[in-house]
Amino acid sequence: MMIFLETVITGIVVGSLYSLVALGIVIIYKSTHVFNFAHGEILMLGSFVAWTSLVHFGIPIWLTVPIVLAFAILLGTAIEYLLMRPMVGQPILSMIIVTLGLGAFLTGAGNLWWGKEDYYLLPEIISREPITFAAMNLSRQHIVAFCLSLLFFAVFTLFFRYTKWGLEMQAVANDHQAARSTGISTKLVFALSWIIATIVAIAAGVLLGSMNGVTLDMSVIAIKAFPVIILGGLESISGVLIAGPLVGVLEYLAGRYLDPYVGGGAMDVAPFVILILILVIRPYGLFGLKRIERI
Amino acid sequence: MLKVNNIEVVYNEVILVLRGVFLEVPDGKIVTLLGANGAGKSTLLKAVSGMLNTELGEVTDGFIEFNGMNITNCTPEEIVRKGVVQVLEGRRLFDYLTVEQNLKVSARARKGNYSAKKKLELVYELFPRMKRLRKNISGYCSGGEQQMVVIGRALMGDPDIMLLDEPSIGLSPLVTEEIFEVIKSIHREEKIDILLVEQNATMALDMADYGYIMENGRIVLDGKAATLKENEDIKEFYLGLSQVGEKKSYRDVKHYKRRKRWLG
Amino acid sequence: MWRPCGVMDINYSQDITIFRTGLQKVSFLLLILIAYICPVIFFPENLLAMLILMVITIIPMQGLNIITGFCGQIALGQSAFMAVGGYAAAKLAVGLNVPFIVALPLSGLVAAGIGMIFGLPSLRVRGFYLALATIAAQFIIIWGIFHGGKFTGGIYGLQLPEASILGFVFDTDVRFYVLALTVLLSMSFLAKSIERSKLGRAFIAVRDNDLAAEVMGINVYQYKLLAFFMGSFYAGIAGALWAHYVTVVHPEQFSLMDSIWYLGFLVVGGLGSALGPIAGGVIFVGLKEILATITPIIGGMIPALTETISASLALMAYALVIMIFLIFEPRGVDHRIQLLKTYYRRWPFAK
Numbered sequence: 059m060m061i062f063l064e065t066v067i068t069g070i071v072v073g074s075l076y077s078l079v080a081l082g083i084v085i086i087y088k089s090t091h092v093f094n095f096a097h098g099e100i101l102m103l104g105s106f107v108a109w110t111s112l113v114h115f116g117i118p119i120w121l122t123v124p125i126v127l128a129f130a131i132l133l134g135t136a137i138e139y140l141l142m143r144p145m146v147g148q149p150i151l152s153m154i155i156v157t158l159g160l161g162a163f164l165t166g167a168g169n170l171w172w173g174k175e176d177y178y179l180l181p182e183i184i185s186r187e188p189i190t191f192a193a194m195n196l197s198r199q200h201i202v203a204f205c206l207s208l209l210f211f212a213v214f215t216l217f218f219r220y221t222k223w224g225l226e227m228q229a230v231a232n233d234h235q236a237a238r239s240t241g242i243s244t245k246l247v248f249a250l251s252w253i254i255a256t257i258v259a260i261a262a263g264v265l266l267g268s269m270n271g272v273t274l275d276m277s278v279i280a281i282k283a284f285p286v287i288i289l290g291g292l293e294s295i296s297g298v299l300i301a302g303p304l305v306g307v308l309e310y311l312a313g314r315y316l317d318p319y320v321g322g323g324a325m326d327v328a329p330f331v332i333l334i335l336i337l338v339i340r341p342y343g344l345f346g347l348k349r350i351e352r353i
Numbered sequence: 354m355l356k357v358n359n360i361e362v363v364y365n366e367v368i369l370v371l372r373g374v375f376l377e378v379p380d381g382k383i384v385t386l387l388g389a390n391g392a393g394k395s396t397l398l399k400a401v402s403g404m405l406n407t408e409l410g411e412v413t414d415g416f417i418e419f420n421g422m423n424i425t426n427c428t429p430e431e432i433v434r435k436g437v438v439q440v441l442e443g444r445r446l447f448d449y450l451t452v453e454q455n456l457k458v459s460a461r462a463r464k465g466n467y468s469a470k471k472k473l474e475l476v477y478e479l480f481p482r483m484k485r486l487r488k489n490i491s492g493y494c495s496g497g498e499q500q501m502v503v504i505g506r507a508l509m510g511d512p513d514i515m516l517l518d519e520p521s522i523g524l525s526p527l528v529t530e531e532i533f534e535v536i537k538s539i540h541r542e543e544k545i546d547i548l549l550v551e552q553n554a555t556m557a558l559d560m561a562d563y564g565y566i567m568e569n570g571r572i573v574l575d576g577k578a579a580t581l582k583e584n585e586d587i588k589e590f591y592l593g594l595s596q597v598g599e600k601k602s603y604r605d606v607k608h609y610k611r612r613k614r615w616l617g
Numbered sequence: 618m619w620r621p622c623g624v625m626d627i628n629y630s631q632d633i634t635i636f637r638t639g640l641q642k643v644s645f646l647l648l649i650l651i652a653y654i655c656p657v658i659f660f661p662e663n664l665l666a667m668l669i670l671m672v673i674t675i676i677p678m679q680g681l682n683i684i685t686g687f688c689g690q691i692a693l694g695q696s697a698f699m700a701v702g703g704y705a706a707a708k709l710a711v712g713l714n715v716p717f718i719v720a721l722p723l724s725g726l727v728a729a730g731i732g733m734i735f736g737l738p739s740l741r742v743r744g745f746y747l748a749l750a751t752i753a754a755q756f757i758i759i760w761g762i763f764h765g766g767k768f769t770g771g772i773y774g775l776q777l778p779e780a781s782i783l784g785f786v787f788d789t790d791v792r793f794y795v796l797a798l799t800v801l802l803s804m805s806f807l808a809k810s811i812e813r814s815k816l817g818r819a820f821i822a823v824r825d826n827d828l829a830a831e832v833m834g835i836n837v838y839q840y841k842l843l844a845f846f847m848g849s850f851y852a853g854i855a856g857a858l859w860a861h862y863v864t865v866v867h868p869e870q871f872s873l874m875d876s877i878w879y880l881g882f883l884v885v886g887g888l889g890s891a892l893g894p895i896a897g898g899v900i901f902v903g904l905k906e907i908l909a910t911i912t913p914i915i916g917g918m919i920p921a922l923t924e925t926i927s928a929s930l931a932l933m934a935y936a937l938v939i940m941i942f943l944i945f946e947p948r949g950v951d952h953r954i955q956l957l958k959t960y961y962r963r964w965p966f967a968k
Contacts, residue, residue: 087745093745093748093749095748141940141944144944145943145944148943148947150691150744150745151685151691151884151888152884152943152947154691154693154745154748155877155880155881155884155939155943156939156940156943156944158693158877158880158881159877159881159935159936159937159939159940159943160936160940161936162874162877162932162933162935162936163932163933163936163937163940165932166928166929166930166931166932166933166936167929167933169925169928169929169932170922170925170926170929170930170933171925173924173925173928173929174924174925222457222458222460225450225454225457225458226458228447228449228450228454228458229447229450229455229458232446232447232448232449232450233445233446233447233448234407235404235407235441235445236441236445236446236447237447238404238407238428238429238430239402239404239429239433239438239439239440239441239445240433240438240458240459240461240506240507240509240510241429241430241432241433241434241438241459241461241510242430242458242459243428243430281752281756284749284752284753285753287749288746288749292745292746293449320764321764321766322764323760323763323764326756326760327756327757327760327761330752330753330754330756330757330760331753331757333749333750333753334735334738334750334753334754334757337738337741337742337746337749337750338737338738338741341738341741341742341746
């Protein structure tokens, strides 16, 4: 029983990191209807920038934060301006390939500068000493991730529901033309959502990097976040918040109880099996919007 | 005062849709634009509101002026800020937002004393039914309600002139009448000029001060609404009031001749 | 294919013929002859190896063209289906001693079956959801191979012999090239036949509007699954060929990145046309070859990047080519070629 409980709690806290990663993808999808396959790579690149600033150049943390923010704004705007704007109106397939291509490009760029070492250690922003809670060891980073995802969830739910910008982002996603006809500047909205998502990605990346070091293949976490997004429903922030820990728990349970039968590694594949099952059973997730179709 | 001067519109750099179109909406008037499907009415409205450039269309000749400002080929965002709002054809709501969010997202301050809250109350006053529906997801509203939301949304932009593209499309006569009443009261009380594109020519001409008839991308006839209503051609082609009992064959010839003159 | 002015299709059988005029037939035969003979006689070994790689790249892209180009379903697991084909070939050749000529289509069928299973989500979802489902398929299949124990050889992979037909062993690059080209030609013929038959038209209907296709009486589910079946069949054949060429299969030969490149370069070549996969495959492998020669030179010039440049430059170059094409010529090389052809046919009468 104790093992079970520990597995569940570990799953929840690890899963909240998935939520955090998934959140960035959902934000972009909510406002531009583009599924960003390059999110993991943006996360990776941002973390490397943070590492370079903090460790390589020894810049203090209070100065690193604005540097990373500036990088996020630059990268987000560049992606929107150079890649997404010319693609407006293209079929979904093109959108998929262009973000996949962007991901590959960013991986290449990251590898060019930071490919020499296997991993780069971030300084201990948050102590790596685990907290012992009821005889269970929990890493502080995971707890911070958990709190951060809760905070982001609250912020973005309020943002999308009550602020003008949030509403505009949804309106643009809903009907691009109608939004323009009411005077919403779509360019601004697109750029804004890419910038916000980039910031969220980098926040998650730095957190992840402070646990396991910044590596080139940390972008894989975005792929692990895909089932979370599908389970939560592409457009739903609250869905992602719940689905993250859910997928985390399932993943850890699979790792704990199925490994003996499949010869190890069940954890790596569980999220994808979950993904396919959800798609076949409940395609639009727990909280996804069902298409409103009027004929 | 909206002035469309001799414009030519080309889609996709090859398809000529409008040529030599001239149209005026004087201050304090309702003007209607009639014509068959494909005559270019919607294109003309889109040219005015700047929506053309979302569809690869372009004004290649002539100019459009609003209150002395040249708005030819501006982006829709800029044009809305200058006081021209278009209500797109077919009730294009933000389906997943609630009615109130639909209205709020379209609030745009043009003058110093603008208050989104006051505007919202005003819209609710004009459409009492919307106040009841304000927490509903707008995609699930009925057609008439959706049309009201769309008009209300345009009002939130605090326009000087509203371009309405077939507000009665797919609505029952009763609801259509309701919509038209609202448009009239918007015009009267909010001092907003109206440029109305309609298929329901009778109602449109009843309401308007002035009318334009479009055929094949050109204005073929214009005049005071009352005069237009008396015009034989209009009666026959738009109001469906042709004389009954005349010999069919003879009438067809006449019809053809008249039609030809129009198209020429 | 090029056709002189004034040759019109006036009945169905003319409409579906591949070669309408004698000249077309002759020029095509000549082209095939050149493709067979030229490399065999004139080309050095390393160039031949590139041609073989091209052929083995074009085949899965043709399959992808059926799934994505014709049927409009997105598949990002093509290289995993290739892996299935490769492993099936290995199992058939070593464990069961099935002769190559039987084992090749059989391993295609195995891949096709697996592909159809992972095509199941396409019945319920499309677009981004389907892309995610097929990415999941990629991971699940490769994971399965990694954890397959003795059956798949795990991380060590499997060995298999060189291909042989009736005692004739395809052990040199020249011989294998002839084999691969023959397979490619028959697969191209199959693809062309799908395109010009009822099947192809049904696929296109499903692609353009699956709701409307269903209302027209097309069994959408059946055709979607069929598209996945056929597309994976191509992947399986290519995987089996590849396995016999390098005589070892290993899970790391078949990565998600490859799946992405196949789809990306298919778009570069042109979706939904017979020429698309061929052009895409040639560009992809050609680019690979060019990069392989120039990266050491660039790496030598910038010492700071020597270690990392080979992996980086390839990724960035492929991605750039794909992104540039998507932005400036989303209909691919094929569209350009069509424009050129029309231009020459009408010259000097029209612009």
